[in-house]
Amino acid sequence: xxxxxxxxxxxxxxxxxxxxxxxxxxxxxxxxxxxxxxxxxxxxxxxxxxxxxxxxxxxxxxxxxxxxxxxxxxxxxxxxxxxxxxxxxxxxxxxxxxxxxxxxxxxxxxxxxxxxxxxxxxxxxxxxxxxxxxxxxxxxxxxxxxxxxxxxxxxxxxxxxxxxxxxxxxxxxxxxxxxxxxxxxxxxxxxxxxxxxxxxxxxxxxxxxxxxxxxxxxxxxxxxxxxxxxxxxxxxx
Amino acid sequence: xxxxxxxxxxxxxxxxxxxxxxxxxxxxxxxxxxxxxxxxxxxxxxxxxxxxxxxxxxxxxxxxxxxxxxxxxxxxxxxxxxxxxxxxxxxxxxxxxxxxxxxxxxxxxxxxxxxxxxxxxxxxxxxxxxxxxxxxxxxxxxxxxxxxxxxxxxxxxxxxxxxxxxxxxxxxxxxxxxxxxxxxxxxxxxxxxxxxxxxxxxxxxxxxxxxxxxxxxxxxxxxxxxxxxxxxxxxxxxxxx
Numbered sequence: 001x002x003x004x005x006x007x008x009x010x011x012x013x014x015x016x017x018x019x020x021x022x023x024x025x026x027x028x029x030x031x032x033x034x035x036x037x038x039x040x041x042x043x044x045x046x047x048x049x050x051x052x053x054x055x056x057x058x059x060x061x062x063x064x065x066x067x068x069x070x071x072x073x074x075x076x077x078x079x080x081x082x083x084x085x086x087x088x089x090x091x092x093x094x095x096x097x098x099x100x101x102x103x104x105x106x107x108x109x110x111x112x113x114x115x116x117x118x119x120x121x122x123x124x125x126x127x128x129x130x131x132x133x134x135x136x137x138x139x140x141x142x143x144x145x146x147x148x149x150x151x152x153x154x155x156x157x158x159x160x161x162x163x164x165x166x167x168x169x170x171x172x173x174x175x176x177x178x179x180x181x182x183x184x185x186x187x188x189x190x191x192x193x194x195x196x197x198x199x200x201x202x203x204x205x206x207x208x209x210x211x212x213x214x215x216x217x218x219x220x221x222x223x224x225x226x227x228x229x230x231x232x233x234x235x236x237x
Numbered sequence: 238x239x240x241x242x243x244x245x246x247x248x249x250x251x252x253x254x255x256x257x258x259x260x261x262x263x264x265x266x267x268x269x270x271x272x273x274x275x276x277x278x279x280x281x282x283x284x285x286x287x288x289x290x291x292x293x294x295x296x297x298x299x300x301x302x303x304x305x306x307x308x309x310x311x312x313x314x315x316x317x318x319x320x321x322x323x324x325x326x327x328x329x330x331x332x333x334x335x336x337x338x339x340x341x342x343x344x345x346x347x348x349x350x351x352x353x354x355x356x357x358x359x360x361x362x363x364x365x366x367x368x369x370x371x372x373x374x375x376x377x378x379x380x381x382x383x384x385x386x387x388x389x390x391x392x393x394x395x396x397x398x399x400x401x402x403x404x405x406x407x408x409x410x411x412x413x414x415x416x417x418x419x420x421x422x423x424x425x426x427x428x429x430x431x432x433x434x435x436x437x438x439x440x441x442x443x444x445x446x447x448x449x450x451x452x453x454x455x456x457x458x459x460x461x462x463x464x465x466x467x468x469x470x471x472x473x474x475x476x477x478x
Contacts, residue, residue: 137287138325138384142339142391143315145307152342156329234329234371 015204021195025205028191029212035108035187036174042113043173044166047120050077054125060146073121080118086179088115093183108180116173123169127162128154160231167224171217178213188212238263238395238426239284244293246279253279255450257293261395266427268437268458271447272473277430280447281397284428285317286310298394315343318388322400324380326372332359332383333368336390345391358386362416378409382416395426402433434477438462446470 016022050073057070080088092114093107131154139149181190192209196202239261246254253276261267269277282288284295286302294303302313327335336358337351346354359365362382372380381401388396398417402410414436421427421440431437437444437458444461446454446469454467462478465471 132323132325134321134323134325135327138319138321138327139339140311141285141287141314141317141319141321142388143311143313143343144339145311148342152338153327157327160329234331235373 011201011204012208014199015195015201016208024186024191024195025188025208025212028186028188031105031185032174032177032187032189033216035105035112035177035180035185036170038109039112039116039173039177040170042109043116043120043169046113046117048124050117050121051124051128054121055128059129077118077121080115081122085111085115085176086182089179089183104180104183104185107183108177108185112173112177115176116169119169120166123165124158124162127158127165130161131157160228163224163228163231167220171220174216174220175213238265238298239428240294240296241284242294242296244280244283244295245291246276246283246288247291253450254283254290257450257452259452261426261428263394263426264424264442266421266440266442267429267445268441268443269428269430269445269447270432270434270437270473270477275447276450277447278399281399281428281430284397285314285319287319315339315345315391316394318385318391318393318396320381320384320388320396320398320401322403324372324377324384324404326380326384326387328372331369331371332364332375335372335383336387339387340390351390354390355386358389362386376409377405378412381405381409381413385413385416385420389420395428396420398427398429398431400430400432402431432477434462446473448473 016025053066053069053073057066060066089108089111092111093104097107135153135157136146136149139153140146144152177187178189180187181193186194188209192205193202195205199205239259241257241259241261244254244257244259245252257280269281271277279288283290284297286295290303294301296302297313297317300309300313302310305313326332327338330338333352333355336355337346337348340346340351340354341348356365356368359368362385364379364382364386367375367379367383372383375383385396385401401417402413405413410433414433417427417429417436418440429436429441439458441458443455444458445452446461446467448469454461454465454470461470462474465474
């Protein structure tokens, strides 16, 4: 038993402490967080625009430009959601950016941002549509404009519907970025593989990496539940 | 005050309102009754363009609102309060904020003025202790009274009621009708779609019977209930009275 523990510790020490190898994980981890953060921001920004296009095209008066934009949004969402993010990453880096001297990190941010935007668009649209139509009518009957009603009355309620699903999307996105090693980004997963290749012992680095993802996801889950509880204030009876 | 000219409304292949012509005077209390699906709610909702008429004109205080730009429509709606069957209070806002949101956002009142007005109105309906509560904490009757107060905060010239007591438990209907009676006594112009025949008899200056998208009969409450002419109305009254 004792021997087993000692050898396990030696393997972890070799994977993490010897030669300052922890720096590789931390740098990789930083890269993972940077890619995730900017991809989330891009995803929410593009997703919000897509959601507004889809919502207005279906719920406000019809016009040709909106119908066309809605059509484009549907094709975009259909293609992005219908193809693997891994394939999208390969296409963006090796084909679209092949001739350009673009940092693979930028390509990764773009890829995951675009991918996430398609899911975020549907999450936001569904969240807005779940708000009772009577809320818009009540706002409009008081003389508020469509935009004013949207901002002051509909969106604050929609956020409550959107947040849990959006949080889930963030969590999925952070974990999905583990494939960016394919385009030579040294994220935390790639760092683990590199260490494993040096020490000829892949299990400890992978466990260390898994633990790092797990910690971030737990922290994020906690933050979201705090935020959700704050938003649920008006539900108390 | 409100003129309705050749109003038609079609939903898909469902012809809901058929060439309605009507005139509502200032100070009138018009109560609209009729079987469900008769178009009475749609008619009411056309008056403030919650429903866009398929054809015809609504003229409010000399202005044709069916021709108005959306900005003008918003301004006209400020003068036409509307109360809904399902209250439609804003669940994420406190009662006071429900009342003050529109006056403040539309820059009709400052925050202080709106707060003062809200507290006056809440005192009037005996709900001043609920100012900081959320809608979920109120009973149905209280919610509907707040919804009425929310409309009143805009100082409307006419109030439209769309089955205001239909979603209430029976014991809460009275408190809402009492508030509506008070408004009527104060001279508010009111158009009310309801199934409360007692209210129609007591408060209305004119009762209107709608069926199949037509206004089939209208009269003073005494004549309407005492001496109905139309066969559909006789049949309707025999079922509801």
